[in-house]
Amino acid sequence: MLCFLLFTAAASFAAADQASPALNASPDAQMQQKKQTIAFVIHGGAGTIERDKMTPEKENEYRAGLEQALKKGYEILLRGGSSLDAVETAVRFLEDDPNFNAGKGSVFTSAGENELDASIMDGKTLKAGAVASVKRVKNPISLARLVMEKSSHVMLDCAGAEAFAKEQGIKLVDPKYFFTQRRWDELQRDKAAKKGGGAGTQNFVSDQDRHGTVGAVALDQNGNLAAATSTGGTSNKRPGRIGDSPIIGAGTYANNATCAVSGTGDGEYFIRAVVGHEVSTLIQYRGMSVTDAAEQAIKKVGELGGTGGLIAIDREGHVAMPFNTSGMYRGRVDPDGKFIIEIYR
């Protein structure tokens, strides 16, 4: 089973350079290809990540975290599981890893608290779930999925989101759970820098530690795409600040007709550029490849003055991972089933 799937995944990846082959194929061939193709990509944030400022130990920790998350999600796809399960599982794992700016490793607001955002979208039904500004939810991505599946709403924030979590049997954690010395020190540095005249209006400073939003996109055996994103936001953000991660169409978007997208970077610019939906519509209405569409969307973010990156998979399993920063923590499975973890450009 495993070998068969790895082989067929390879077969579909080999076709990655062709322009939308399934669009011209017969319905039977399309079905055949859909059944066989699986694809999985994750990210752990884009930003100013420079090799000479990274210790080998730290780099190994990041790589190990990404590889584990990739493995957990990909195994679900190999077993024939759903893209929704794969993206939720991988993001959940990264939320528990203190190295990434989501869940346990979330940055602090200017008030010294942690406020977490996450969202998930199902490309088959276009159903979506999102949570914003939650302070006591260990795994916001799983709460976002519950919002999608168990509420009549798409998005819940603050105390209302936490009340829903309790109703759904999620044990809330003490906000202290999210304390990490590294992020606390980062907040103090950011505050000092701002005092010195750092940040202006919709103008953001990136640094080695600052980023780390996590996300995953997947295509499962049934041709269903899904996307998930989770974040602690930006260090020293105002309390109540919502970035692009929980915004459907901006930081997260999935549609079986086009692609699945998860973004990371200066969230304000990703919202203004409606990045996820932009990639989707460039594919759908302009006939672009996912590579060109994703690059154009990141270019648009750059033109507005923002930095960041995204990961995307189209419905044939083609993958794009553009970013306009010096690095993006990212992982994917290559055509012969090998895990590729990359950090720098």
Add this chain to the structure above:
Amino acid sequence: MLCFLLFTAAASFAAADQASPALNASPDAQMQQKKQTIAFVIHGGAGTIERDKMTPEKENEYRAGLEQALKKGYEILLRGGSSLDAVETAVRFLEDDPNFNAGKGSVFTSAGENELDASIMDGKTLKAGAVASVKRVKNPISLARLVMEKSSHVMLDCAGAEAFAKEQGIKLVDPKYFFTQRRWDELQRDKAAKKGGGAGTQNFVSDQDRHGTVGAVALDQNGNLAAATSTGGTSNKRPGRIGDSPIIGAGTYANNATCAVSGTGDGEYFIRAVVGHEVSTLIQYRGMSVTDAAEQAIKKVGELGGTGGLIAIDREGHVAMPFNTSGMYRGRVDPDGKFIIEIYR
């Protein structure tokens, strides 16, 4: 001055049936046309609005409120003011009118509170501001504009948004300000209906009173488009529920290259269909007219199972106001400067 502007506004409206005439015109002609065209449309919500359930008195109140709001915004445009000022002013006026579900007339959450959402977008710069789940802000649309202009963020929610309001000199009101007997009675009816087995997962019931989100879109003399939307959300919503109104790309979107859009309806479906940005990309990437693009976006909402409508203006001043409900409170200025207020299909 007034006569001249009314005449030129008429001239541009007369060209409404041509497909994007400015696209083929010389740069000078484009500039000329941009300078001359102004356009303004507002809405006060779409939903099940039936003539036989409306008293003449109530209908007159709605019409008077819409006409006043239309006048206030349009006068700004006539005087050469900005589209941003026009949309903020009109929406602010409707927020103060208890007949509409925004500001003063906001519906109640299932917890018996009022939680307000709003957003605004500048088509020239693609800058945007949004607030969600605020409980003590009389005019959320003006706070959204301050978020856009005076913060480094695009979106703020809950207590953080209110703290920002205070910093900006906005006096917070007692939550009791938002109490209206009509909306309170509506909540009791909605609760009774739900107990009887009304609402399911992402499946919403509409009724005569329920809707009333307000919004405005404008094109000013300088060719700048802007959009603004404000709402109390849906009656009996979960505390913390965020709909499409404060989501850039969903309930609100503006881009000088394409159009300005404000939506109203079942917000969850508008988020999933990324309605505002969908209209924009259908114009930009498919070359559709604003009429066709807006209708297609509402059709997509309907296919997902949602109801509602939107108002849109493109960069030449062409107007679209599609809805798939029995009515939408709406107002626009016709080619000879006459105010047209409509409610039913």
